[in-house]
Amino acid sequence: MLYLRSRGIVEALYQAGAFVIIADIDEENGQKASEDVQGQFIKLDVTDQLTCKAIIKEIIDEQGKFDILCSNTGIFPQVMIEDMTEEDWDKTLNINLKGMFNITQQALIAMKEKGYGRVILTSSVTGPITGYRGWAHYGASKAGQLGFMRSAALEYAKYGITINAIQPGNILTAGLKAQGEDYLKGTKAIVPTHELGEPIDIGYAAVFFASKETKYITGQSIVVDGGQILPEEPNGIL
Numbered sequence: 001m002l003y004l005r006s007r008g009i010v011e012a013l014y015q016a017g018a019f020v021i022i023a024d025i026d027e028e029n030g031q032k033a034s035e036d037v038q039g040q041f042i043k044l045d046v047t048d049q050l051t052c053k054a055i056i057k058e059i060i061d062e063q064g065k066f067d068i069l070c071s072n073t074g075i076f077p078q079v080m081i082e083d084m085t086e087e088d089w090d091k092t093l094n095i096n097l098k099g100m101f102n103i104t105q106q107a108l109i110a111m112k113e114k115g116y117g118r119v120i121l122t123s124s125v126t127g128p129i130t131g132y133r134g135w136a137h138y139g140a141s142k143a144g145q146l147g148f149m150r151s152a153a154l155e156y157a158k159y160g161i162t163i164n165a166i167q168p169g170n171i172l173t174a175g176l177k178a179q180g181e182d183y184l185k186g187t188k189a190i191v192p193t194h195e196l197g198e199p200i201d202i203g204y205a206a207v208f209f210a211s212k213e214t215k216y217i218t219g220q221s222i223v224v225d226g227g228q229i230l231p232e233e234p235n236g237i238l
C-alpha cells in the first residue's frame with residue numbers, strides 16, 4: 001500500500017500486516033517513518049502529476065500489485081479571507097485537492113486493472129461540517145475532497161474498488177502542534193473527551209476502510225473527533 005505520511009495510519013496498517021510505502025515531500029522524516037515499519041520511502045510532491053504517475057507505475061513494477069492508497073497529504077495554514085492572496089488559495093488547493101486528485105487518479109487506474117482496491121482520503125470536519133476562522137481555503141479543499149470521493153465511488157464501484165474518507169477532528173500531529181499552545185489548550189476545552197486525538201485513532205479508522213471485509217461500503221466518511229462536533233446545548237461538555 002502507498003500512504004502519504006501520517007504516523008498513525010502507517011503504524012496501524014503495519015500492525016494489520018500491510019507492506020507500507022511512504023510517499024512524502026519531506027525526505028528525512030519520511031525515511032525515518034518507513035524504517036520504523038520495515039517499509040519503503042519514496043520522495044513525492046503530490047502537486048507533480050507526472051511524478052504521481054511514475055510512482056504508481058514503479059510500485060506496480062516492483063510489487064506486482066497496489067491494493068491500498070491512503071491519500072493523507074495536507075497543509076492547513078491560517079489566513080483570514082480579506083488577507084488571503086491568490087497564492088495562499090492556490091497553494092492550499094493545489095496540495096490538498098489537486099494533489100489528492102493527482103495521486104488518487106493514478107491509483108484508481110492501477111487498481112481497476114487488478115479489479116481490486118481500497119482508497120482512503122483524509123478529509124476533515126473543518127469544511128464539510130464545521131468552519132474555523134482562517135481556514136476558509138482549507139475548508140473548501142476538504143469539502144472538495146468529499147465531493148470528488150462520491151463521484152469516484154460511483155465510477156469505480158463495479159471494479160471492486162471502494163473509496164471512503166476519514167474526517168478527523170483535532171489530532172496531535174506535528175501540523176497541529178505548529179498551531180501553538182493557545183490553540184491546543186483552547187481546542188481541548190471544546191472536545192467532550194477533553195483530549196486531543198492520537199494519530200493512531202485515525203490509523204484504526206484507515207484499517208477499517210482498508211480491509212477486504214468492508215467491500216460494501218463506498219463513498220462514505222467517518223468522523224473521528226472525540227465528539228467535538230456534537231454539542232448543541234450550552235453546557236453540553238461536562
Ligand SMILES: NC(=O)C1=CN([C@@H]2O[C@H](COP(=O)(O)OP(=O)(O)OC[C@H]3O[C@@H](n4cnc5c(N)ncnc54)[C@H](O)[C@@H]3O)[C@@H](O)[C@H]2O)C=CC1
Nearest residue numbers: 024025026045046072073074124168169170171173174175
Ligand atoms: N492534525 C489534525 O488535527 C487534522 C489533520 N487533518 C488532515 O490530516 C492530514 C495530515 O495532517 P497532519 O499529519 O496533521 O499534518 P502534518 O503537517 O503533520 O503532516 C503533513 C505531511 O504532508 C507532507 N506534505 C506537505 N506538502 C506535501 C506535498 N506537496 N507533497 C507531499 N507531501 C507533502 C508534509 O511533509 C507532512 O509530512 C492532512 O490532510 C490534514 O488536512 C484533518 C483534520 C485534522
Ligand SMILES: CC(=O)C(C)=O
Nearest residue numbers: 076124125126169170
Ligand atoms: C486541521 C483540521 O482540519 C482540523 C484541526 O480540524
